Amino acid sequence: MKQTKREQRLTLSVDNLTSDGExxxxxNRDVYFVPGALPGEDVEVILDGRRRKVWQTRLLNILQSSPERVEPQCPHYQRCGGCDLQHLNYAGQVAFKQERVAREFSRQKLDVEQWAAPITSEPFHYRRKARLGVRFSKERGENFVGFREAASAHITNIDRCPVLPDLPALDWAYWREQIAQLQSRSVITQIEAIVGDNAMALVFRVLKPLPSADQNQLIASAKAVESGLPLQLWLKTDKDAPAQRIWPEDAEPLQHHSDELALTIQPDDFVQVNGAVNQAMVQQALDWLAPAGSEVIWDLFAGHGNFSMPLAKRSQQVFAVEGDERMVSSLSLQAEKLALPLQAIRADLDGSGGLQPLPDPDAVLLDPPRAGAAGIIKELTERRVPRILYVSCDAATLARDLSTLTEAGYRIRQAGIMDMFPQTHHVETMVLLENKVKRHG
Incomplete structure (x- = not known):
């Protein structure tokens, strides 16, 4: 990156936001990215460097403020890298995300027959799963507990996070003090919080097993802040092995509800972090897909069954497909516990033909990771699946995959965004596609 003069300052007028919210x-012909600035603002910045004709800058002063600017609620906002849009009012955040998805669709020349109203929830205290870093500084003789700083590997101390539930057990200043009393305080690397509907868990990730005295100290600390929602304490010593609960000895599994079904979740499971948005998202998926009792339904990238189990309430032939054998076992146990007619299948979802043994589906639900579902799009188009519901956490890869599907004869009947992560630039999108070409037979 080309070096600039030290503390070179510039006054700029901001006219747009990047996909990352900058x-x-x-x-002239140069473009400047200004984190923390909003369209319509005049700002003073410090130039950090240039790649080609794009400059990276640091916001120094806001000379003319946008009417959509608000004061961030979090005292850690300037340093923490977790939330990057707290300076934009919530209506503005939702509008930005809608425009961002529409822009990605436009780049791929995609036509949407009907846009649904955005699914939203409370803008704070929504997040039911988060992982905080823990670091012991020998030089300073203290532990840091918090999130990574923006554009940095450093951990900034967090006392309270306003996007997490307001629970006594999620007081990170308290846990920083408790960890400081442990003999093995230098081996704790992370704390993961998982808030279920029936209980919550704190998972301490450690480099090596904690001595019993330290475990007992952590348990005593947990008991002291357990209030309202039952608390569980877990340890994870091996990244490839499941976490182990150390307290209480007998506790019911963590659960969250999807379509009024109590789904069991393990601390290592992926779970949508926004409970209210997830409930509305599942309901919208069921409404749009409208599965019939005799239809064959595939749920690809099924996870722990967030969509699969509700689909199995409505269809007798639901195939929940996962690449992880552990998740397949979990899906089978979940379906058995709920007495649902669901078949859990392990298959590679990379386009290598792992879906060939399955019967032709009448409808497919896709909820892939950020990289998208390019590997299996060809098989879906070859089978002429009548209906596809695509749930995506990345607008760019979604638009890419939708372009492939529309070129193969699909039309986009409905689309809508879901604000799973208020205060951040991240956005989820749901799309319903129908095949214009009828399947023979």
């Missing part, structure tokens, strides 16, 4: 300003 302000965009233009002067």
């Amino acid at each position: 302000g965009v300003a233009r002067r």
Whole structure:
């Protein structure tokens, strides 16, 4: 990256936002990215460097403020890298995310027959799963507990996170003090919080097993802040092995509800972090897909059954497909416990033909990771699946995959965003596609 003069300052007018929520300003042929700035603002920045004709900057002063600007609620906002849009009012955040998805669709020349209203929830205290870093500094003789700083590997101390539930057990200043009393305080690397509907868990990730005295101290600390929602304490010593609960000895599994079904979740399971948005998202998926009792339904990238189990309430032939054998076992146990007619299948979802043994589906639900579902799109188009419901956490890879599907004869009947992560630039999208070409037979 080309070096600039030290503390070179510039006054800019911001006219747009990047997909990551950074302000965009233009002067002559150069483009400037300004984190923390909003469209319509005049700002003073410090130039950090340039790659080609794009400058990275640091916001120094806001000379003319946007009417959509608000004061961030979190005292850690300036340093923490977790939330990057707290300076934009919530209506503005939702509008930005809608525009961002529409822009990605436009780049791929995608036509949407009907846009649904955005699914939203409370803008704070929504997040039911989060992982905080823990680091012991020998130089300073203290532990840091918090999130990574923006554009940095450093951990900034967090006392309270306003996007997490307001529970006594999620007081990170308290846990920082408790960890400081442990003999093995230098081996704790992370704390993961999982808030279920019936209980919550704190998972301490450690480099090596904690001595019994330290475990007992952590248990005593947990008991002291357990209030309202039952608390569980877990340890994870091996990244490839499941976490182990150390307290209480007998506790019911963590659960969250999807379509009024109590789904069991393990601390290592992926779970949608926003409970209210997830409930509305599942209901919208069921409404749009409208599965019939005799239809064959595939749920690809099924996870722990967030969509599969509700689908199995409505269809007798649901195939929940996962690449992880542990998740397949979990799906089978879940379906058995709930007495649902669901078949859990292990198959590679990379386009290598792992789905060939399955019967032709009448409908497919896709909820892939950020990289998208390019590997299996060809098989879906070859089978002329009548209906596809695509749930995505990345607008760019979604638009790419939708372009392939529309070129193969699909039309986009409905689309809508879901604000799973208020205060951040991240956005989820749901799309319903129908095949214009009828399947023979």
